Amino acid sequence: MLSRTAESLYWASRYIERAESAARLLMVAYRMSLMPTAGDGHENEWASILAAAGVSQAFAATGQQPTAEAVTQYMIFDESNPSSIRNCIAAARENVRAARPSLTSDVWETLNSAYLQFLDLLQGPPARRDLFSMCEWTKASAAAVRGSFETTQLQDEGYDFFNLGCFIERADNTARLLDVKYYVLLPTIDMVGGGVDQYQWAALLRAVSARRAFHWAYKGDYSPEKIAHFLILNPICPRSLIHCCERIDHHLSRLGRAYGQRSLAGRLAAGMYGDLAENDVRRIVEDGLHEFLSDFIAQTRKLDEAVNRSYMFWGQ
Amino acid sequence: MSTKPVFFNEMYDGDAIRPAYAKVTKWFDDLGAETLALKKAEAEALFRRIGITFAVYGEGGSTERLIPFDLMPRVFTRSEWDRLERGVKQRSRALNAFLWDVYHRGEIVRSGRIPAELVYRNEAYEPAVVGINPALNIYSHIVGTDLVRTGPDEFYVLEDNCRTPSGVSYMLENREIMMRMCPELFRSARIAPVDSYPDLLRRTLHEVAPAKCEGEPTAVILTPGAFNSAYYEHSFLADQMGIDLVEGRDLFVDGDFVHMRTTRGPQRVDVIYRRIDDAFLDPLCFRPDSMLGVPGLMNVYRSGGVQICSAPGAGVADDKAIYTYVPDMVRFYLGEEPILKNVPTWRCGEADSFKYVMDHLPELVVKEVHGSGGYGMLVGPASTKAQIAEFAELIKKNPSNYIAQPTLALSTSPTFVDSGLAPRHVDLRPFCLVGKEVRLTPGGLTRVAMKEGSLVVNSSQGGGVKDTWIVAD
Amino acid sequence: MRLTIDHTTRYLYEQPQRRITQSLRLTPAQLKSQKILSWDISSDGAQIGARFVDGAGDVVLLLTKGTNVESVEIRVQGVVDTTDTAGVLTGLKESIPPLAYLRDTPLTAPSEALRALAADVGAGGHDGALSLAHALAGATRDRVDYVIGATEAGVPAAQVLDLGQGVCQDHAHVLISIARLSGLPARYVTGYLHSDASGEAHEASHAWAELFVEGLGWVGFDPANRCCPDDRYVRIGSGLDALHAAPVRGMSFGAGSETMEYSLTVSLGQSQQ
Missing domain, CATH: 2.60.40.2250 (Immunoglobulin-like)
Incomplete structure (x- = not known):
């Protein structure tokens, strides 16, 4: 397969996932902002999602304060923010268009109509552009594209590159989300375990659509260990790091078999998956969750570089 | 006052319908108006769904349009076609011999048969390929010959296209659609198939792989990208041949060879069927600002590491000023008499011709030497006095930029219009492939001027297309 | 040498x-x-x-x-x-016909001033193409002073003539342009020069022009130094202009x-x- 085509599939999928993550992050902040005031620390929820999306500095450069309105605008509509939902959808569409010969028309049509709907929403009445509707719309659109891909696409190498993009992006986003919860939202240690903390955990789980799943899998109150286990080490959670790494390893292994040799990216992914499988949550928390997550995010970046190198992408 | 010309209607022999047209005419007659209308709508929907559109420029940006497709095929008999085939192949061989010659010793120039100035000062003459030896000495691997008919046995070549003639996807898609619309006809009439074209093209590309190629050659189509007006054709052909459709950025040069970036690593490319213009092929040889090409491609090409189809510089053979000498080429290189006639042509750069053209503008067709697509031309009989006067000024400014030809009495072929079947003017472009053998698929692209009386068949000027059938006599 | x-x-x-x-x-x-x-x-x-x-x-x-x-x-x-051949190029195996060197490129495209200069020199009355070629080279140097730093690389001949200053590349482009206007095929040549006319060591790579003189063939002219290339010159390559001839x-x-x-x-x- 031409590297350009594979790269387009990879990035189309990353951008779709990124749009969805942005929507989920916004929902966390939105939920948290609705909770009763309970001391310091919780007011910076809007700033925290900028940190989670990795755009704090870029936002600061706009000279705005991280108010609900400013952040919502920036994360959904702003054309100067490369990670805004608007830009992610446009970039996903450009990539899908470039890879069109290797995609089914279903996938193209689903994404293209999402894009056209977004343009309509921009033109339409502001009441239809509130944060809640936009986030729900984004999640539904991302699911529709992924769904049409899963159900119509040939399971060839293109299938693997598309999914690689999805899970590498998702792993990165989950790690950031968790890191932000722990180190941005709770600046002082005495707040851990308090009412604010409980509420924030609930909001965070809701953001990954996993509150009920969590309760089903774990009994009792939220605790950092349980949440960390759920989002890092529990393979049944579709957004957990281990699940993402398992999928990444799976797709890179498939490519390795098809090409008759394991790539650098494949070796890295197998290593990441193996490390997670052998880890346990107590050790992670004791050694420092933040350090663990920072290291994981760095490894994800290395993995992306390795995919670029192994399959001759130009790097976007 | 000139009398109204009489046009040859290809459907009739005197008052009788020719046998070649009998079956298809009867079939459509039997169909009834209602079913016909349905079929027309169905055909159009198919075209739209497949996405065969073309971009029209110069209307404030580009817009996608559907080319009108006429259900009524244009029919040739086998014996008519045999003669055309021999003529087109002969011409393609002569044009390639000419190209090899003018990029080497220039014997035809030395012999005095073609003025040196006309060849060597021609903008399409490419110094960068002087002295190179492409595989089998072929420069133009795909030749599109534009033909018109004026009588039962009279065919003229309007122009040759030696660079990257387009339209072959219409030849193939038109046939696909006709086979869906009237399968009964294909079962009963023996219509020569055209669907071997992609295989023949692929074989041709493989045959001209450079000597350095080891094993099975890798051929690709090089496209400027999805925004090009002919992108559909590029992707269609790549798909049909089962080869990769690449953009310049997919290719790179390393050492002595060209490679494409694939997910399995670099893969050497041996033959490039390029659908981008010479000027954009390689920024290190041609336009330095080209982002569509591949830096170093021409170095590899010239050192024999890759084949480019057609060769850069092939355009000097299809230049409208050179065109007038093609019959001389046939005699000079092949020692044969030309089978197909040229349209008599006046080169306005020559004093006598200039005077004649200026005196006879209302009856002539005047074309820019380097123009294409029906732009920059004057159709005398269809123009107003003011238009003629305006064009005369243009010619005076730069006479050698123009040629003039008599207005040919183009044949007509029955075409479905609002009122039913009516004669409309047509031309024909068969696609000739030049490799180890010279091959011609029995068929071509018939373009039809949809407006009554119009002689301009270009799609950019409202022309349509038809399927072209070769049937047993 | x-x-x-x-x-x-x-x-x-x-x-x-x-x-x-x-x-x-x-x-x-x-x-x-x-x-x-x-x-x-x-x-x-x-x-x-x-x-x-x-x-x-x-x-x-x-x-x-x-x-x-x-x-x-x-x-x-x-x-x-090296041997001094008075600028006459002999022994090169080349196959591009001289006529192909009459075409313009963006760097040598004529302007009104270039046309006027070519016409001026042409009006002087010359005894054959060689004498015309010398006159064109002389006129180029008369109209364009040798000034280092006055131009960047890749300035079109028309602009050089308007400016009236330039280096060897600019002189070559002006000469090529007016030679073609006068019907003489002309091309850009790159090479090395041991020392310039004043005997000082020449720092940079050098460039000059070759004009096609019927009967004699290609003849080099170095307008920057008001001479024809001699045994101080090493000729490297040629092209329609500096871009095409670029080392x-x-x-x-x-x-x-x-x-x-x-x-x-x-x-x-x-x-x-």
Whole structure:
């Protein structure tokens, strides 16, 4: 397969996932902002999602304060923010268009109509552009594209590159989300375990659509260990790091078999998956969750570089 | 006052319908108006769904349009076609011999048969390929010959296209659609198939792989990208041949060879069927600002590491000023008499011709030497006095930029219009492939001027297309 | 005269480049005026291949260097015995017809002033093409002062003439343009020069023009130095203009800017190695 085509599939999928993550992050902040005031620390929820999306500095450069309105605008509509939902959808569409010969028309049509709907929403009445509707719309659109891909696409190498993009992006986003919860939202240690903390955990789980799943899998109150286990080490959670790494390893292994040799990216992914499988949550928390997550995010970046190198992408 | 010309209607022999047209005419007659209308709508929907559109420029940006497709095929008999085939192949061989010659010793120039100035000062003459030896000495691997008919046995070549003639996807898609619309006809009439074209093209590309190629050659189509007006054709052909459709950025040069970036690593490319213009092929040889090409491609090409189809510089053979000498080429290189006639042509750069053209503008067709697509031309009989006067000024400014030809009495072929079947003017472009053998698929692209009386068949000027059938006599 | 050339060009990239591709026209041909005793082109870590001889008789090489390129260095070393042929080019195996050198390029496109200059010189009355060619070369130098730094590389002839100042590249372009206007095929030539007319060492690579004189063939004119190339000159390559004749024509893929450094010596006698 031409590297350009594979790269387009990879990035189309990353951008779709990124749009969805942005929507989920916004929902966390939105939920948290609705909770009763309970001391310091919780007011910076809007700033925290900028940190989670990795755009704090870029936002600061706009000279705005991280108010609900400013952040919502920036994360959904702003054309100067490369990670805004608007830009992610446009970039996903450009990539899908470039890879069109290797995609089914279903996938193209689903994404293209999402894009056209977004343009309509921009033109339409502001009441239809509130944060809640936009986030729900984004999640539904991302699911529709992924769904049409899963159900119509040939399971060839293109299938693997598309999914690689999805899970590498998702792993990165989950790690950031968790890191932000722990180190941005709770600046002082005495707040851990308090009412604010409980509420924030609930909001965070809701953001990954996993509150009920969590309760089903774990009994009792939220605790950092349980949440960390759920989002890092529990393979049944579709957004957990281990699940993402398992999928990444799976797709890179498939490519390795098809090409008759394991790539650098494949070796890295197998290593990441193996490390997670052998880890346990107590050790992670004791050694420092933040350090663990920072290291994981760095490894994800290395993995992306390795995919670029192994399959001759130009790097976007 | 000139009398109204009489046009040859290809459907009739005197008052009788020719046998070649009998079956298809009867079939459509039997169909009834209602079913016909349905079929027309169905055909159009198919075209739209497949996405065969073309971009029209110069209307404030580009817009996608559907080319009108006429259900009524244009029919040739086998014996008519045999003669055309021999003529087109002969011409393609002569044009390639000419190209090899003018990029080497220039014997035809030395012999005095073609003025040196006309060849060597021609903008399409490419110094960068002087002295190179492409595989089998072929420069133009795909030749599109534009033909018109004026009588039962009279065919003229309007122009040759030696660079990257387009339209072959219409030849193939038109046939696909006709086979869906009237399968009964294909079962009963023996219509020569055209669907071997992609295989023949692929074989041709493989045959001209450079000597350095080891094993099975890798051929690709090089496209400027999805925004090009002919992108559909590029992707269609790549798909049909089962080869990769690449953009310049997919290719790179390393050492002595060209490679494409694939997910399995670099893969050497041996033959490039390029659908981008010479000027954009390689920024290190041609336009330095080209982002569509591949830096170093021409170095590899010239050192024999890759084949480019057609060769850069092939355009000097299809230049409208050179065109007038093609019959001389046939005699000079092949020692044969030309089978197909040229349209008599006046080169306005020559004093006598200039005077004649200026005196006879209302009856002539005047074309820019380097123009294409029906732009920059004057159709005398269809123009107003003011238009003629305006064009005369243009010619005076730069006479050698123009040629003039008599207005040919183009044949007509029955075409479905609002009122039913009516004669409309047509031309024909068969696609000739030049490799180890010279091959011609029995068929071509018939373009039809949809407006009554119009002689301009270009799609950019409202022309349509038809399927072209070769049937047993 | 025995000339020894040692020429190193170094391209440095602000950020590592994905790929460097350069077409090199750096090899002198054997001519009556120059006998090449040795010539070597080398570059560390880069591939040099795809060798061919073009229609103008120049050897062209291709340099490629892949992934994370921080710099490219090209070293040219050679020894040449030169003979004065009064500028007349003899012994070059070339196949591009002189007529092909009458076409304009963006760098040599005529302007009103260039047309007027060509007409002026033409009106002087000349005894044949050679005398016209000399007059054109002289007029070029009269109208364009030799001023280093007045122009950047790649200024069109029309602009050079308006400015009235330039270096060897600019003189060559003006001469080529007015020669073509006068019906003389003309081309751009690059090479090395041991010393300029005043006897001082010439620092940079040099450029001049060749005009096609019926009966004589291609004849070199160096308007910058008001002379025809003699045994102080080594001829490297030619083309329609400076772009086509460029010793190095390259392209890099990647972000950031490129800087170039070079060192060049053209010395008398055998080099001490």
